[in-house]
Amino acid sequence: MFGFLKRKQQKSETNQAETGKPAIKQDTASDDSAAINTTTDTEHTLEDSLEKTRHGFADSMADFFLGKKSIDQDMLDELESQLLSADVGMDATTAIIDELHNSISRKAINDEAALHLTLANVMKKILQPCEQPLSPDVDKKPFVILVVGINGAGKTTSIGKLAHHFIQQGKSVMLAAGDTFRAAAVEQLQTWGERNNVPVIAQGTGADPA
Numbered sequence: 001m002f003g004f005l006k007r008k009q010q011k012s013e014t015n016q017a018e019t020g021k022p023a024i025k026q027d028t029a030s031d032d033s034a035a036i037n038t039t040t041d042t043e044h045t046l047e048d049s050l051e052k053t054r055h056g057f058a059d060s061m062a063d064f065f066l067g068k069k070s071i072d073q074d075m076l077d078e079l080e081s082q083l084l085s086a087d088v089g090m091d092a093t094t095a096i097i098d099e100l101h102n103s104i105s106r107k108a109i110n111d112e113a114a115l116h117l118t119l120a121n122v123m124k125k126i127l128q129p130c131e132q133p134l135s136p137d138v139d140k141k142p143f144v145i146l147v148v149g150i151n152g153a154g155k156t157t158s159i160g161k162l163a164h165h166f167i168q169q170g171k172s173v174m175l176a177a178g179d180t181f182r183a184a185a186v187e188q189l190q191t192w193g194e195r196n197n198v199p200v201i202a203q204g205t206g207a208d209p210a
Contacts, residue, residue, distance in 0.1 A: 057086045065116055071109055076101060079119075096122050134162075136171070151182065160192030167196060177202035178209040
């Protein structure tokens, strides 16, 4: 890969030397404008992202268990690969595989149905402690929620929903735009502020969020 890039650079320099003209740099202004419109029009909602993840994981698990006959170490190794491929995470995957291995050793699992049920129960045991209501401490003001994540994960939509949720509880809400780099990020947050009738503190694009 690096050799290809190096050859491409050398070719560009050779062409420049032959013509005596500098290489033409592509104007990205129109691309930036298109990116802003695309970002605004195609922002993924949190439900869409979770729905894709949920169906993708469910489908991969269904395919994995289809036609399985023997419960052995090879099957656990394959299941481990499936879990990691589904972005379950190393710690969670290790905990799941260890629990299944222990159950198999105790003869608690002897067929596909038992393995499937045990897998579901182990994952439920991991997830349920995280299922807690978000209850701000009213004695500590202001109560600040910092939302971070990759592009397209649904951060702005989640912020809008949190704002609506707390307003319904009679709480005073204010939004602050911390993402001043991504195109249209501030405008999107301001739109959610208008929808929920809450103030939004924001600077211009590229400004210091602090």
